[in-house]
Amino acid sequence: xxxxxxxxxxxxxxxxxxxxxxxxxxxxxxxxxxxxxxxxxxxxxxxxxxxxxxxxxxxxxxxxxxxxxxxxxxxxxxxxxxxxxxxxxxxxxxxxxxxxxxxxxxxxxxxxxxxxxxxxxxxxxxxxxxxxxxxxxxxxxxxxxxxxxxxxxxxxxxxxxxxxxxxxxxxxxxxxxxxxxxxxxxxxxxxxxxxxxxxxxxxxxxxxxxxxxxxxxxxxxxxxxxxxxxxxxxxxxxxxxxxxxxxxxxxxxxxxxxxxxxxxxxxxxxxxxxxxxxxxxxxxxxxxxxxxxxxxxxxxxxxxxxxxxxxxxxx
Amino acid sequence: xxxxxxxxxxxxxxxxxxxxxxxxxxxxxxxxxxxxxxxxxxxxxxxxxxxxxxxxxxxxxxxxxxxxxxxxxxxxxxxxxxxxxxxxxxxxxxxxxxxxxxxxxxxxxxxxxxxxxxxxxxxxxxxxxxxxxxxxxxxxxxxxxxxxxxxxxxxxxxxxxxxxxxxxxxxxxxxxxxxxxxxxxxxxxxxxxxxxxxxxxxxxxxxxxxxxxxxxxxxxxxxxxxxxxxxxxxxxxxxxxxxxxxxxxxxxxxxxxxxxxxxxxxxxxxxxxxxxxxxxxxxxxxxxxxxxxxxxxxxxxxxxxxxxxxxxxxxxxxxxxxxxxxxxxxxxxxxxxxxxxxxxxxxxxxxxxxxxxxxxxxxxxxxxxxxxxxxxxxxxxxxxxxxxxxxxxxxxxxxxxxxxxxxxxxxxxxxxxxxxxxxxxxxxxxxxxxxxxxxxxxxxxxxxxxxxxxxxxxxxxxxxxxxxxxxxxxxxxxxxxxxxxxxxxxxxxxxxxxxxxxxxxxxxxxxxxxxxxxxxxx
Numbered sequence: 001x002x003x004x005x006x007x008x009x010x011x012x013x014x015x016x017x018x019x020x021x022x023x024x025x026x027x028x029x030x031x032x033x034x035x036x037x038x039x040x041x042x043x044x045x046x047x048x049x050x051x052x053x054x055x056x057x058x059x060x061x062x063x064x065x066x067x068x069x070x071x072x073x074x075x076x077x078x079x080x081x082x083x084x085x086x087x088x089x090x091x092x093x094x095x096x097x098x099x100x101x102x103x104x105x106x107x108x109x110x111x112x113x114x115x116x117x118x119x120x121x122x123x124x125x126x127x128x129x130x131x132x133x134x135x136x137x138x139x140x141x142x143x144x145x146x147x148x149x150x151x152x153x154x155x156x157x158x159x160x161x162x163x164x165x166x167x168x169x170x171x172x173x174x175x176x177x178x179x180x181x182x183x184x185x186x187x188x189x190x191x192x193x194x195x196x197x198x199x200x201x202x203x204x205x206x207x208x209x210x211x212x213x214x215x216x217x218x219x220x221x222x223x224x225x226x227x228x229x230x231x232x233x234x235x236x237x238x239x240x241x242x243x244x245x246x247x248x249x250x251x252x253x254x255x256x257x258x259x260x261x262x263x264x265x266x267x268x269x270x271x272x273x274x275x276x277x278x279x280x281x282x283x284x285x286x287x288x289x290x291x292x293x294x295x296x297x298x299x300x301x302x303x304x305x306x307x308x309x310x311x312x313x314x315x
Numbered sequence: 316x317x318x319x320x321x322x323x324x325x326x327x328x329x330x331x332x333x334x335x336x337x338x339x340x341x342x343x344x345x346x347x348x349x350x351x352x353x354x355x356x357x358x359x360x361x362x363x364x365x366x367x368x369x370x371x372x373x374x375x376x377x378x379x380x381x382x383x384x385x386x387x388x389x390x391x392x393x394x395x396x397x398x399x400x401x402x403x404x405x406x407x408x409x410x411x412x413x414x415x416x417x418x419x420x421x422x423x424x425x426x427x428x429x430x431x432x433x434x435x436x437x438x439x440x441x442x443x444x445x446x447x448x449x450x451x452x453x454x455x456x457x458x459x460x461x462x463x464x465x466x467x468x469x470x471x472x473x474x475x476x477x478x479x480x481x482x483x484x485x486x487x488x489x490x491x492x493x494x495x496x497x498x499x500x501x502x503x504x505x506x507x508x509x510x511x512x513x514x515x516x517x518x519x520x521x522x523x524x525x526x527x528x529x530x531x532x533x534x535x536x537x538x539x540x541x542x543x544x545x546x547x548x549x550x551x552x553x554x555x556x557x558x559x560x561x562x563x564x565x566x567x568x569x570x571x572x573x574x575x576x577x578x579x580x581x582x583x584x585x586x587x588x589x590x591x592x593x594x595x596x597x598x599x600x601x602x603x604x605x606x607x608x609x610x611x612x613x614x615x616x617x618x619x620x621x622x623x624x625x626x627x628x629x630x631x632x633x634x635x636x637x638x639x640x641x642x643x644x645x646x647x648x649x650x651x652x653x654x655x656x657x658x659x660x661x662x663x664x665x666x667x668x669x670x671x672x673x674x675x676x677x678x679x680x681x682x683x684x685x686x687x688x689x690x691x692x693x694x695x696x697x698x699x700x701x702x703x704x705x706x707x708x709x710x711x712x713x714x715x716x717x718x719x720x721x722x723x724x725x726x727x728x729x730x731x732x733x734x735x736x737x738x739x740x741x742x743x744x745x746x747x748x749x750x751x752x753x754x755x756x757x758x759x760x761x762x763x764x765x766x767x768x769x770x771x772x773x774x775x776x777x778x779x780x781x782x783x784x785x786x787x788x789x790x791x792x793x794x795x796x797x798x799x800x801x802x803x804x805x806x807x808x809x810x811x812x813x814x815x816x817x818x819x820x821x822x823x824x825x826x827x828x829x830x831x832x833x834x835x836x837x
Contacts (some may be wrong), residue, residue, distance in 0.1 A: 093681040211418040214374055219406035219485070222398070233423045308423055309469040 004305060012298045014204045020072070020291040024065050027279045036083055037277055062291035077284035082276045087284045091221045091266060097170070098258070100208035102250050104178070105192075109246065117200030117239075122227070123234060124205060131195070134170040139194035144253060148187040155183050166263045184261040188254060192246050199242055203235035210234075237308050242298035320491060320523055322348040322371070325385035327394070329366050329375065329549075340379065341549045343369050346527075348493065350493060353519055355540030357533055357559065357572070359760040362546040362733075364529050368495050370394070371527070375399045375429035390495075406433035410486035413500035416478035420470040426481050427466030430454060433489040446703060453484040457514055473671045475636075478508035480514070487518060494518070495527045504635035505787055509831040512539050528599040533576055534790075534833055537561060538632050546571050575761040576790070582814055585797040588625035592663050592749060592781060593647065598623045598656035600646040601805075616642045617805045624749065629782040629795030631813065633700060633789055633828065635774070639805035640785045644751050666747035668739050670837055675738055678727040682737055683722040686711055689741040694737055711740040714778075715770060732763035736770065743774070750774075750782045756791060789832040801825045 035051040036043070043051075052058050056067060071078060077087040116132070123129045142150070157163040162183055168176035207213065208231055216230045255267030266285055273281040305311050329341040337541055342362040348354060355363040369375055371386055373393060386393040387410070390498040393401060409431070413419040420429055422633035431450040435443055441449070447466070456461035458479040470478055479499060483616060486494055496515065500508040516539060519526050530536050536543055536557065543560055545553040545568065553566045564570045616639045624630050635638050645651040647658060648665055669675040676685055686708045691698050698704055709719050715736040742750055752771070756764040772795060775782055788794050791814050792799055801822065809822040817834060820826045829835035 044569045159410070164591065211413060211415055212421040214376070215411075215413060215429075215482075216421070216432075218372055218374055218411040218438045220404070221403045221432075222402060225436075230421050234421070237423075310422060310471050 001305070005302065008298055011225050014140060015294055018292060019294075020069060020212055020287060023283055023286050023290075024068055025061070027283055028064065030279075032277055033270045034277070034279065038081060050076060062203050072287065077166045077287070078271075078280035080278055080281050082278040082281075083271070087280045091269070091284055091288075092265060094269055095268040097263060098251070098254055099292075100177075100265065101172070101181050101185055101188075101258070101263065101265060102247070104181050105188040105254070106243075106247050108185055108189040109192050109196060110243065112189065112194035114200065114239075116193070117197040118204065118227070118232070120197055120201040121204035121208075124201075127258050134192040134308060140191055140198070142191055144188055144191060145260055147190055148184060148257050150259070151183050151187045155279055167262050169263065180261075181263070184257045187260075188250055189218065192250075196239065196242060198227050200235065202238050203238055204231055207231045226240075227270065233307060237304070240303055240307065244296055245295050251272070251289060251292055320347050320352045321350045321388070322346075323387040324371060324681065325387070326366075326761060327367065327386065328382040329363070329370055329379060330382045330694070332378045332380065339382070339549060341370075344384070344551060346544065347781055348525050348527060350517070351523045351525055352493075352542060353516075353528060353587075355528045355530065355536040355541045355543040356546060357530055357536050357543055357544035359572075361548070365497050366545075366548045368497055368527055369411075372495050373405055373410055374411065374458075382631075397618065401435070405485075407437040407489045407493070407495045408491050409495065410489070410491040411495045411497065412479070412486050414501050416475055416482050416499075417470065417582065418480060418488055420478060422470055422471075426468050426470060426473065427451070427454075427604075430466070430485040430488060431482060433485065437489055443706050449488060450484070451821045453488045454481065457481070457484045457487070458510070459484070469781075479507075481501060483511075483514060483518070487524070487804055489524070490522065491524065493525045493527065495529075497526075497529045497575040498531065501530070501532070503829040504510060505789070506635060506827055508535070508611065515539065525651070533561075533572055543811045545572065571762060575765040582793075585628075588628050590626040590661075591627050592621045592661050593624040593656075593660075594659040595623070596659070597645065598643075598658065599645065599654040600642060600651055601654060602651070603615045606765055611740065615805070616624055616648065620653050620656070620805075622800055622807065622810060624781055624783060626748070626781055627779045628798070629772070629784055629796045631792035631799040632783060632785045632802060633787065633792050633799055634802035635787055635828075638802045640802055641753055641806075643802070644654075644753055644783070644785060648751065663749060664745075664747045665749040665751055666742035666745060668735075668742045668752040668755045671758055673734065673758070673837075675732070676734055676741075677823045678726050681723045681725050682712070682729075683708060685726075686741055686744055690744045694829065711744040712737075714774065715741055731759050732766060735759060735763075735767055739767075739770070740776075743780075747778055750780055751785070752782060753785045754787065755784075757786065757788065764791070771795060789817075789828055789834060793834070801828065 013175055033048075034054075035048045035055060035057065038055075039047055039051055055146065056064060058068070068078070075088065077091075078083065080087050080090055083090060083092050128231070152164045162180055170177035206226070208226075213226055213230060216226045219264045221268055254265060255270070257263075257266040260267040266288075270282065272278075272284050273285070324344060324346040326547050327341060327344040328339060329344075331338045331340050337638055344363075344367045346354070346367075351562065353704050356368065357362045366375070367378065367655075368383055372395070373675045374696065375381065381394045384394060391400070392405050393404065402814045403482070408471070427450050430453060434446050434449065436556065438826070451462045452468050454465050459465050459480050465473065465477070465481065470481075482499075492755050494515075499515075500697065500799070503511060512535065514527070515526060518524050526539075528540055542555065543557045544551050544562070547568050553560065553564065553569045561567060561573060564573055574752050590820065598616055598620040599618055601614045602622075615653060620643060622630070632643065642651065646653060648667070654789060680688075683705075687704060690696075690704060690707060690711075708722070712719065712721060716734055717733065717740070719732070721729075721737075726737070729737065739750075750771075754773075759767060768791065770782070771782060782795075782798055784792065796813050798811065799816055801816070803824045809816060809820065816825065817829060820829055820835060826835055
């Protein structure tokens with residue numbers, strides 16, 4: 001297990017390094033001079049040269065990479081070109097907001113889909129099963145932004161459970177902040193809940209046909225015992241992969257929902273920064289996303305290993 | 316042994332609900348199990364033997380159900396009681412072991428947890444610590460060394476034989492009165508098979524457990540059971556003491572089953588064969604250092620293998636799984652480069668026949684398409700006009716004794732034996748002079764097996780094709796082959812004329828294999 005962990009950590013580190021090189025080099029090679037952007041096209045060559053010098057743009061690429069990476073590791077991704085402020089100050093809050101939204105969506109996804117999937121499989125062929133198959137199909141086919149609009153309409157305007165567009169900052173009212181996030185999180189989670197339920201149901205039913213289930217019955221297990229002690233752990237293995245893919249996907253997918261619900265996450269900021277060629281900000285966001293994806297994959301691998309002893313045996 | 320009836324099955328009928336109309340699978344099955352006896356049920360696939368046994372254990376899968384009859388045990392009709400009542404008996408009084416020891420164990424649970432499960436369910440008074448102790452003792456008693464380590468392992472970390480032992484330990488832990496064994500040795504190597512049979516005998520002797528043993532293999536039944544039921548198409552056609560059935564079978568079907576057991580008879584001496592078409596000398600081969608299996612240091616699987624194959628000869632290659640038989644076949648075919656030694660091929664045109672006629676034929680296409688593809692290499696080889704190709708295909712079918720009407724059938728519409736015939740036709744169609752047959756009959760029922768063996772012998776007689784016949788079954792090899800190579804751990808430990816080797820085996824491993832097949836007494 002320790003060796004496995006070491007191997008996975010190493011591979012995560014290598015991946016992160018590769019991403020960082022790719023990000024840094026691409027932004028360094030993109031045409032467009034940040035010094036010109038900062039001083040305007042009317043600036044004198046001397047002033048531009050001086051600015052480049054002070055921004056550290058004159059050094060060779062590898063040196064610049066090392067400087068950049070060292071700063072990054074210390075938690076300082078540089079100064080925003082557009083705002084003349086540390087990127088960290090600009091992004092810190094926004095990252096927190098987006099991550100809160102994503103994690104809440106994910107928790108909702110897990111909390112709803114797993115019990116529902118199990119209940120579903122238990123009642124295969126019954127009315128409940130058929131009804132939810134249809135309902136799931138409908139939910140699955142609604143795109144998240146439209147789900148956001150529907151949720152706003154139902155919970156915000158009809159039921160008045162929250163004020164649409166009335167975002168509450170976590171600094172002023174943490175509880176209000178979480179309550180407000182609940183509805184966008186639900187909009188992100190619902191279509192994915194339908195997919196996860198469908199997958200879990202199918203996996204449970206597939207496992208139930210296997211030989212070891214017959215063995216379990218032969219020892220006097222009841223149907224519930226067979227399900228909870230034998231089938232579920234096996235059925236979860238593919239579901240785990242699916243959930244982890246969803247988690248990484250949600251980080252990107254939250255951008256649209258943030259627009260619909262007026263949430264000040266990094267999504268909108270990313271768009272503005274790309275258009276304004278504010279490379280330090282863009283780099284920081286990309287690296288943040290990459291680190292998140294790599295972390296999720298790492299955790300998935302470890303969980304996988306815990307669920308399935310056959311993983312990672314030979315290499 | 317006190318002769319008390321323990322379990323009585325009366326007029327049991329089982330039906331399938333797979334299709335719209337219920338279909339009867341077992342008719343009027345009667346069985347009385349006396350305390351402490353070992354009873355066998357024998358029959359070919361689809362005879363209803365497993366179904367009857369599983370019905371007794373309350374393990375019919377969905378789409379099958381008991382329609383009528385009674386299963387009397389302990390003053391109770393098990394066929395007609397609630398799941399909750401039935402559960403009290405499952406694992407505690409009636410335990411089952413199955414054919415596939417890999418898939419019958421839960422892959423994600425530790426072996427120990429599975430072994431002690433029946434105790435946890437039925438004997439809640441036993442605490443965790445004692446349960447573990449008893450599980451480890453149970454693992455020990457089925458002959459597993461390092462039982463504490465086995466307790467902590469997962470199924471995939473054990474070999475097939477070890478898994479089946481663990482299954483037996485799990486079945487026996489609550490000391491049931493009846494052990495139902497559904498083809499428990501079919502998936503195992505012969506020597507392992509013999510060990511498992513000995514273990515079942517020992518359990519029966521020491522604990523007085525009544526055993527109901529299901530098998531398609533009459534030889535195994537004869538070694539183990541005192542009484543046997545012969546089943547065919549859902550009915551018991553004959554029943555009686557095992558020796559009586561073997562010595563004086565009453566029914567024609569029983570006689571045909573017994574006839575189909577490969578007999579070890581004195582063979583007619585083979586005609587002298589001159590022309591060598593394949594000579595292998597001091598061959599070393601393997602998958603290199605990347606291989607996770609075997610000799611990790613050198614990656615070598617075959618060591619110093621030498622033999623010749625002559626024109627028109629049927630040469631047997633015997634050994635257990637992992638002995639390197641298939642690696643040798645791959646090396647001869649040139650799919651794997653030798654590490655040392657030489658392979659001399661003279662006018663060597665080989666074709667392969669594989670074990671699994673279910674997996675090796677593409678299920679999406681008809682026989683005609685499959686044979687045409689084999690013949691034309693999927694269109695890459697020019698073989699003449701469509702009419703000529705069609706004639707060739709019909710001719711190949713005729714050689715394996717299948718009529719033209721099979722051309723448009725798909726593999727799913729064929730029986731196991733017919734599929735293996737198609738697979739042989741596929742191998743024959745490009746006119747090879749050597750057939751390499753890798754366990755071609757081990758997935759087939761005995762009567763079908765003997766037909767395919769006869770077909771191979773006829774083919775050799777008619778066309779003069781040489782056959783390298785790979786099998787783990789020594790009696791099959793004896794009935795078909797002239798010479799035999801015995802392989803163990805990548806080395807040929809004994810070679811010679813079949814009769815001579817079987818009469819006077821020299822190597823201890825050969826003796827062990829022959830003894831396991833009931834052909835030699837140690």
